[in-house]
Amino acid sequence: xxxxxxxxxxxxxxxLAWILFTGLxxxxxxxxxxxxxxxxxxxxxxxxxxxxxxxDDLVGQPAIVNFWAxxxxxxxxxEHPVLLETQAAYRDRVALVGVLYDxxxxxxxxxxxxxxxxxxxxxVDASGSVALAYGVxxxxxxxxxxxxxxxxxxxxxxxxxxxxxxxxxxxxVAP
Amino acid sequence: xxxxxxxxxAGLGLVLAAVVIGALLILRPSAPPTAAEQADAIAAxxxxxxxxxxxxxxxxxxxxxxxxxxxxxxxxxxxxxxxxRASFVARYGDWILLDPPGIAPWLIPFLATAAxxxxxxxxxxxxxxxxxxPSEATESNEPxxxxxxxPAAPPPGGPSPGARRAAVGVAIGLVVALAVGFVLPEPYGLxxxxxxxxxxxxxxxxxxxxxxxxxxxxxxxAADPExxxxxxxxxxxxxxxxxxxxxxxxxxxLLALISLDPEDPQPYGRLITTYxxxxxxxxxxxxxxxxxxxxxxxxxxxxxxxxxAWQGRQxxxxxxEAFDAFLDQAPDDPRVPxxxxxxxxxxxxx
Numbered sequence: 339x340x341x342x343x344x345x346x347x348x349x350x351x352x353x354l355a356w357i358l359f360t361g362l363x364x365x366x367x368x369x370x371x372x373x374x375x376x377x378x379x380x381x382x383x384x385x386x387x388x389x390x391x392x393x394d395d396l397v398g399q400p401a402i403v404n405f406w407a408x409x410x411x412x413x414x415x416x417e418h419p420v421l422l423e424t425q426a427a428y429r430d431r432v433a434l435v436g437v438l439y440d441x442x443x444x445x446x447x448x449x450x451x452x453x454x455x456x457x458x459x460x461x462v463d464a465s466g467s468v469a470l471a472y473g474v475x476x477x478x479x480x481x482x483x484x485x486x487x488x489x490x491x492x493x494x495x496x497x498x499x500x501x502x503x504x505x506x507x508x509x510x511v512a513p
Numbered sequence: 514x515x516x517x518x519x520x521x522x523a524g525l526g527l528v529l530a531a532v533v534i535g536a537l538l539i540l541r542p543s544a545p546p547t548a549a550e551q552a553d554a555i556a557a558x559x560x561x562x563x564x565x566x567x568x569x570x571x572x573x574x575x576x577x578x579x580x581x582x583x584x585x586x587x588x589x590x591x592x593x594x595x596x597x598r599a600s601f602v603a604r605y606g607d608w609i610l611l612d613p614p615g616i617a618p619w620l621i622p623f624l625a626t627a628a629x630x631x632x633x634x635x636x637x638x639x640x641x642x643x644x645x646x647p648s649e650a651t652e653s654n655e656p657x658x659x660x661x662x663x664p665a666a667p668p669p670g671g672p673s674p675g676a677r678r679a680a681v682g683v684a685i686g687l688v689v690a691l692a693v694g695f696v697l698p699e700p701y702g703l704x705x706x707x708x709x710x711x712x713x714x715x716x717x718x719x720x721x722x723x724x725x726x727x728x729x730x731x732x733x734x735a736a737d738p739e740x741x742x743x744x745x746x747x748x749x750x751x752x753x754x755x756x757x758x759x760x761x762x763x764x765x766x767l768l769a770l771i772s773l774d775p776e777d778p779q780p781y782g783r784l785i786t787t788y789x790x791x792x793x794x795x796x797x798x799x800x801x802x803x804x805x806x807x808x809x810x811x812x813x814x815x816x817x818x819x820x821x822a823w824q825g826r827q828x829x830x831x832x833x834e835a836f837d838a839f840l841d842q843a844p845d846d847p848r849v850p851x852x853x854x855x856x857x858x859x860x861x862x863x
Contacts, residue, residue: 369608379604440563440575466579469562473604474576476563 371473371481371492378403378483379471383461386443386450391435391459393487400509401433401483405469406460407441408449410477417478417496418453424502425456432511436460439469439477484509517674520681521637527685528630531692532623539619552585555594559584559601560609568611626691633684637677726750744770745780752787760791778808785817794825812843816852823855829863832856 373379378401382392404421406414425434436458438446443462450460463469472481475494482491482505490508493501503513546554553570559580561572569580580601587597601609613619730747733740744766751763767784771777781804788797801817808814819835822828836856840849 369606372603372606465582466576467583469576470579470583471604473606473609474562475605 371489373473373481373489374492376489377487378481378489379468381437381461381463381468381471383437383463383468385459385461386438386447387459389459391461396433396435396483397487398485399433400431400485400506400511401435402505402509403435403437403472403481403483405437405439405472405474405477405479407439407477408445409441410439413496414449414478415453417480417498420497420499420502421458422454422456423499424506425458428506428511432506432509434458437468437472438462439474440466480505482506482509517677517681518638520678520685521634524681524685524688525630525634527688527692528627531688532627534692535623548588551594552581552588555584555588555597556581558598558611560605560611562605562609626688630684630688633680637681720754723750723753739773741770741773744773748780748783752783752790757791760787763787764791764796776807778804778811778813781807782813782817785813789817789820789824792825794821797821797825810842812839812846815839815842816848819852819855823859827862829859832859833863 380393480493556570557568559569561567561577569577733743748766770780805814815835815838823832
């Protein structure tokens, strides 16, 4: 049975190598959000237009909560056309809400002038308490909420059209 | 062979000692902390969401400040440290905790060291293959006597005594170094906090002192709103800060000083410097014009004109003209080397 001892090396090395290879290949910021399956954290914020946006307004319809900033370049610029298209196509079926993350309202308005204002409200999270409640690491991050107000998905980084289609289906918005 | 065996047991003993010392260091008790210390300790265990590898206590970002504020608020509301940590885990997951939850991750290094030592000990203490070398088999039964009859040649299947001694020596050396590293006081020991945060702690202490000074001077000024010296000191205290609010408050105070004593050119230089720091070029230029009217011969006038032209408008030609005027008027000014450097920079761009 002396040969059996040579089995020890692969038995120890293979799982270790597997853990390292799979673990090191993952993006450390893509941690699963504990909010998924939970009700969306409530907030009420003054918007860039001087109005108010609140989670209470979102009840009864699917919603997208998008954390962004004018300094978040290029990611927020990259995903902006996707948000504009979503707003144009699904305006009546999904509520799109922006939350301004660690940014000056004036800079955010300038961003919208330059890249297009789709007309959805952006709440100004001056203290960062809403971002904290949502467990935001850095913009862009987007939460997808179903009509019952339950968070169904969280997306890290810029959204592509394909991402958006998948998430919309998840919160019950069929194309 | 008994010498090797004794050294191996000694090595095993040292490993166990290191494990015990490590466990004691981790579990050692300390004095009950104040509320601020408690809040700080909780924030120090929470990861700053938007920076790499810093705790919320050590990071200057907005979100870290918000975490500190919420921790203090929840503590004041009577929540326990565990409840506060749990509220953050509910939003960010275990990721937010800098210290991994549970005791297992802390024990793994010690268990791994102990397992390694055990494997080494078994390897060193095992008898040679009986069929190949009978003398090794007897040795395992009578270790003390076997030492004198140990074979000169290494038993097949086992390392030579020299290699064994070397391996044991290296292992003991590593274990001793590990143990010493844990016992040594900060900042030399392995148990020390990261030294990288030291300058930040100093900056935070300086900031706290500055805020205290601002509070004190605000009191003085409230008692006598025309106390020029206190107003001036208060402006300096604000201007020692870095935020836009600090600069605005400093500029307001300097404007107040100027309105109280319009003939004194001294606050103008500070006001213009403040505007330049805030990159408010319009106001900086206006204040420079006002200074030029009040004191036309001051070398400060071309000094600031040059700075505003070069840094504000990238207008190299006007900047060089102003710098030259300054160098003419004040060849012995301590700011001459700085202006020479800026002039060279502008000349290179012209």
